[in-house]
Amino acid sequence: MARGELMKKLLASYGREAEFRTVAEQIILEEEQKNNKVLARSLRKSLDSTTGTPAGAKTLAPLIPFPDAANDFMDRVDIVHNQNDIVLSATNTRVFHGLIKEFKRGEDIRRNGMTVRSKLLFCGPPGCGKTLCAEIFAGELGLPLFVVKLDRIISSYLGETAGNIRKIFEFARKQPCVMFLDEFDALARARDDPSEHNELRRVVNSLLIFIDRMQPKGFLVAATNLDQSLDPAIWRRFDEVVWFDRPDAKMIERYLQMKFRNVDRNFNPLEFADSLEGYSYAEVERICVQAIKASIIDRRKQVRGADFTKAISDERRRRSGLSRLAT
Structure with missing residues (x-):
């Protein structure tokens, strides 16, 4: 992540100790990867002396200096989902x-x-x-x-x-x-x-x-x-x-509820759960995203059932093509 973005995140998280520490750890890790070890140690010492761990808070474990030997073989990934x-x-x-x-x-x-x-x-x-x-x-x-x-x-x-x-x-x-x-x-x-x-x-x-x-x-x-x-x-x-198996109809219902929980629509996506059984989560997500995109492209405030039906049809076409490649 660009240094400017990290600094903005750091300032925005001031007063929320768990989030502040997570961003600070990312900055320290960048300095370690640049081999600025003296600065990284100084930053970590300052961080450890000025922040505590609130009861029940989930903060990232302290990071050891990232060894050059492993640096080429792994990426640190930001955790954005819960x-x-x-x-x-x-x-x-x-x-x-x-x-x-x-x-x-x-x-x-x-x-x-x-x-x-x-x-x-x-x-x-x-x-x-x-x-x-x-x-x-x-x-x-x-x-x-x-x-x-x-x-x-x-x-x-x-x-x-x-x-x-x-x-x-x-x-x-x-x-x-x-x-x-x-x-x-x-x-x-x-x-x-x-x-x-x-x-x-x-x-x-x-x-x-x-x-x-x-x-x-x-x-x-x-x-x-x-x-x-x-x-x-x-x-x-x-x-x-x-x-990790493909989701059944009940799990797909829960997933559809999650994907459409903040989306204005004029249909009930749960009615499609049975017809989507056998699809992976990635495929169901692609259907949901394409249906929502259709309303944005047409400058509509609501996602329509027709948008969702068309997205399912497109996914079936995609699956059919992949099946032919596999045979």
């Missing part, structure tokens, strides 16, 4: 509530000789909320979110890939955060796949060792759309596997 922006199944809601409670009581658990669940594998088809859930999960924990750049991790010099993975795992071991690895199957593909290169099999061997030995201060979250492609030995390395 739990009101996602619809989860009852099972997944229970799982995440349990993980959050366990994290907060982590010291008590470790004192009793047990480990805290900290390595999660998200599985499910595209567009069903895995990435969004990782962001909201980090926000609920008060941890910064880092997204691993797999295109940088997988080096054209195959022997370097395992070393690159080691760098990000070392960072996650020291920094309380949620580290998110999307398209995890690109790294953890089954070693008995005849199409894979021997060097990539050695990468999987290294990855298994790293995950086994890692005890992150926050969470390692890996996500895949191709769970059947993962090496069988990967599964037992994760403390929890969370399945």
Whole structure:
């Protein structure tokens, strides 16, 4: 984010300590990434001496200096969504509530000789909320979110890939955060796949060792759309596997309520929930957005049922084309 925008956010958050500290942490992180370490340390010392943590507030965990070794392989992501922006199944809601409670009581658990669940594998088809859930999960924990750049991790010099993975795992071991690895199957593909290169099999061997030995201060979250492609030995390395399925009609109803809660309309979107069963959240969102755009383009104050019906028709056309490509 541009420095000017950060300064405006900092001034606008004055008097709201949790928000003020979050923006200040972003400024300090930028200085660390620019190698202005003396200034970064001074800013952090000033921040720590002038701000406290209000009771019950969710503030970001303090950031350690960002190591040059890991800087090329991950991005810090601003957390802009919250739990009101996602619809989860009852099972997944229970799982995440349990993980959050366990994290907060982590010291008590470790004192009793047990480990805290900290390595999660998200599985499910595209567009069903895995990435969004990782962001909201980090926000609920008060941890910064880092997204691993797999295109940088997988080096054209195959022997370097395992070393690159080691760098990000070392960072996650020291920094309380949620580290998110999307398209995890690109790294953890089954070693008995005849199409894979021997060097990539050695990468999987290294990855298994790293995950086994890692005890992150926050969470390692890996996500895949191709769970059947993962090496069988990967599964037992994760403390929890969370399945993200396509939403049923009831979940789509809740999602439509959320998307249209502040939108003026002359129809009831919930009447379309049954016809949208089998669609992903990403597809339903695209339908909602296109319907709302239609009213803006026509300079109407209300979204009409016809707008929504046309948006569904366009999405079906899109799905039909993608189905032909897959066959």
